[in-house]
Amino acid sequence: MNCGRVPQCRLRAGATVNKFIRHPWSVISPRYYSVVRGRSPFIAIIGSGPAGFYTAQRLMRKLSGTQIDMYEGLAAPFGLSRYGVAPDHPEVKECEKSFEDVAKDPNFKFYGNLSVGSRGVVGGFHGCAVRLSSLLRNYDGIVFAYGSSKDRILGVPGEDMKGVYSAREFVAWYNSHPSFSEIDFPQLREAEEATIIGQGNVALDVARMLLTPVDELRKTDMADYALEALSRSRIRRVHLVGRRGAMQAAFTRKELRELQELYPKAYLQSQHFPADLLPPKVTDRVKKRMLQTFHALREMSPSADPEAKSWSLDFLLSPTSFYGSGSVEGTAFAVNQLSDPFADNAKAIATDESVKIPSQLVFRSIGYKAVPLDGFAELNIGFDTRKGCILNDGMGRVGSTETLDEKPVAIPGLYCVGWAKNGPIGKIVNTFQDANDTAENIIADWKSGSRFLSDSQAEPPQGMSKVQEDIDTNLSDIVSWEDWVRVDTQERLEGQALGKPRVKMVAHKELSQEAKVP
Ligand code: FAD
Ligand code: NAP
Numbered sequence: 419m420n421c422g423r424v425p426q427c428r429l430r431a432g433a434t435v436n437k438f439i440r441h442p443w444s445v446i447s448p449r450y451y452s453v454v455r456g457r458s459p460f461i462a463i464i465g466s467g468p469a470g471f472y473t474a475q476r477l478m479r480k481l482s483g484t485q486i487d488m489y490e491g492l493a494a495p496f497g498l499s500r501y502g503v504a505p506d507h508p509e510v511k512e513c514e515k516s517f518e519d520v521a522k523d524p525n526f527k528f529y530g531n532l533s534v535g536s537r538g539v540v541g542g543f544h545g546c547a548v549r550l551s552s553l554l555r556n557y558d559g560i561v562f563a564y565g566s567s568k569d570r571i572l573g574v575p576g577e578d579m580k581g582v583y584s585a586r587e588f589v590a591w592y593n594s595h596p597s598f599s600e601i602d603f604p605q606l607r608e609a610e611e612a613t614i615i616g617q618g619n620v621a622l623d624v625a626r627m628l629l630t631p632v633d634e635l636r637k638t639d640m641a642d643y644a645l646e647a648l649s650r651s652r653i654r655r656v657h658l659v660g661r662r663g664a665m666q667a668a669f670t671r672k673e674l675r676e677l678q679e680l681y682p683k684a685y686l687q688s689q690h691f692p693a694d695l696l697p698p699k700v701t702d703r704v705k706k707r708m709l710q711t712f713h714a715l716r717e718m719s720p721s722a723d724p725e726a727k728s729w730s731l732d733f734l735l736s737p738t739s740f741y742g743s744g745s746v747e748g749t750a751f752a753v754n755q756l757s758d759p760f761a762d763n764a765k766a767i768a769t770d771e772s773v774k775i776p777s778q779l780v781f782r783s784i785g786y787k788a789v790p791l792d793g794f795a796e797l798n799i800g801f802d803t804r805k806g807c808i809l810n811d812g813m814g815r816v817g818s819t820e821t822l823d824e825k826p827v828a829i830p831g832l833y834c835v836g837w838a839k840n841g842p843i844g845k846i847v848n849t850f851q852d853a854n855d856t857a858e859n860i861i862a863d864w865k866s867g868s869r870f871l872s873d874s875q876a877e878p879p880q881g882m883s884k885v886q887e888d889i890d891t892n893l894s895d896i897v898s899w900e901d902w903v904r905v906d907t908q909e910r911l912e913g914q915a916l917g918k919p920r921v922k923m924v925a926h927k928e929l930s931q932e933a934k935v936p
Contacts, residue, residue: 459484470836477861546889546895581605583781620785627648629727734766735775754769790808
């Protein structure tokens with residue numbers, strides 16, 4: 419079967435994801451496809467988060483003359499660096515400085531407020547959209563760097579009750595994401611306890627934002643409406659609940675210690691903390707240090723002040739349902755045992771015991787999720803729905819849904835990177851490394867004469883100057899890099915006056931219109 423515009427080998431259905439991982443990637447013979455290349459590639463990158471920018475940086479540095487067109491669905495660049503990283507972590511956003519340098523290269527172009535696939539796919543504003551098939555016709559290669567813009571669900575009764583939110587919604591809300599700025603969290607004004615399900619770094623971010631004194635947050639770029647809502651918050655107690663044990667917690671020690679440092683304003687009251695987790699049994703250095711932190715936390719005693727805020731790490735609990743009439747009043751959990759309390763991959767096994775944690779505000783923080791772009795199915799682009807990422811060879815080469823001689827087939831010219839490639843895992847430093855690896859493979863493929871999207875003997879592809887013929891909305895709504903720089907300058911100036919890094923513009927329209935003011 420051949421799938422239209424994507425140049426492929428003959429394909430045959432059949433491989434499972436497991437076989438795909440175990441089998442070596444089917445190399446498309448350089449001899450068969452060998453082409454003489456007297457020019458550099460023209461690459462479209464979909465997504466302007468860390469993965470997209472680091473890939474662009476490496477490609478332009480290492481393969482001189484490479485042209486990049488970057489497509490971003492939102493009016494502002496930088497993905498989760500702008501809309502995910504916690505406002506009290508400004509140092510993490512330093513990566514944006516090197517992205518700004520990338521954008522200064524004359525071979526780099528940014529097209530913001532322009533989604534690939536359907537309109538408003540990453541936001542509520544019905545900005546411009548372009549079909550993936552249009553990009554396929556007009557570039558040598560495409561890099562999918564579109565991250566993970568949905569979230570995983572638990573699939574337990576009551577999950578859609580009022581008062582149960584995803585951490586992603588809350589994070590995007592306090593970070594001024596245009597599609598989430600209008601959410602109201604009335605439970606902040608009513609509830610005294612909040613439950614966070616999941617024990618990753620996002621869960622810790624959410625807990626910190628709920629517990630940190632608002633005057634501290636006023637120095638950050640947190641949205642004004644969020645500061646206002648948090649200043650009226652009655653939340654005193656946050657439960658961070660994990661389905662496995664202390665040794666399997668997904669958060670990192672640095673982030674755990676940050677929360678610990680909120681003590682004495684916050685204290686730990688640990689339930690289900692496995693008492694036998696003692697240093698001699700744990701040899702791994704990172705785990706050992708984590709364990710020391712847990713033990714230190716264990717020794718903290720609750721504050722006598724009834725007004726004091728507190729938090730707890732509750733291990734070995736899997737949510738089974740949310741209860742309440744109309745809106746959530748609490749979460750029911752099955753108590754778990756671990757197959758091995760010390761193993762990273764220990765399985766949680768439910769016992770007959772159950773517990774309830776009452777709270778009128780619940781956040782599900784069990785990971786983000788990528789979804790296939792519109793057009794993937796018709797182009798046979800493989801997508802691993804279990805991991806929530808594009809099917810690939812681990813090196814960023816995109817795989818087809820179909821196979822040849824039981825081996826997965828690479829789709830020439832298509833690559834993926836970052837969270838779209840690996841699933842929603844990894845800090846920015848990991849995304850940086852991953853982007854470098856993917857970029858190196860693109861460079862190696864280009865230099866070896868492997869096949870890309872365009873036929874290199876013909877006219878070189880023309881990128882956006884041709885793609886724009888396929889865009890049916892007002893082209894002036896597209897945000898260029900120069901437009902963004904105007905918004906950025908304005909945001910920083912407003913922030914400077916208030917002693918903050920910036921005051922983010924919120925509304926999608928506001929962002930794209932401000933950008934157009936000469
Ligand atoms: P993203 O950053 O999500 O970028 C994807 C981009 O693609 C987005 O701009 C999106 O709008 C765009 N896009 C999506 N769909 C389309 C489409 N169809 N068309 C065009 N554009 C599209 N790491 C740290 O090191 N330190 C931290 O403190 C930290 N805090 C974090 C906090 C949170 C809440 C989260 C979720 C993650 C955090 N991380 C942190 C991890 C870090 O954010 C990721 O490693 C990194 O952002 C992944 O980069 P990415 O480019 O793959 O995805
Ligand atoms: P994560 O690290 O994968 O953590 C997800 C948590 O949800 C884990 O505790 C996981 O438990 C739990 N979980 C998953 N499915 C569940 C289910 N069905 N029921 C109950 N619990 C479930 O994801 P994340 O917190 O969203 O973070 C994503 C990435 O961003 C991570 O790599 C993180 O380090 C990074 N990040 C970094 C920072 C920072 O550096 N400051 C801040 C935020 C995010 P199991 O382990 O049992 O699956």
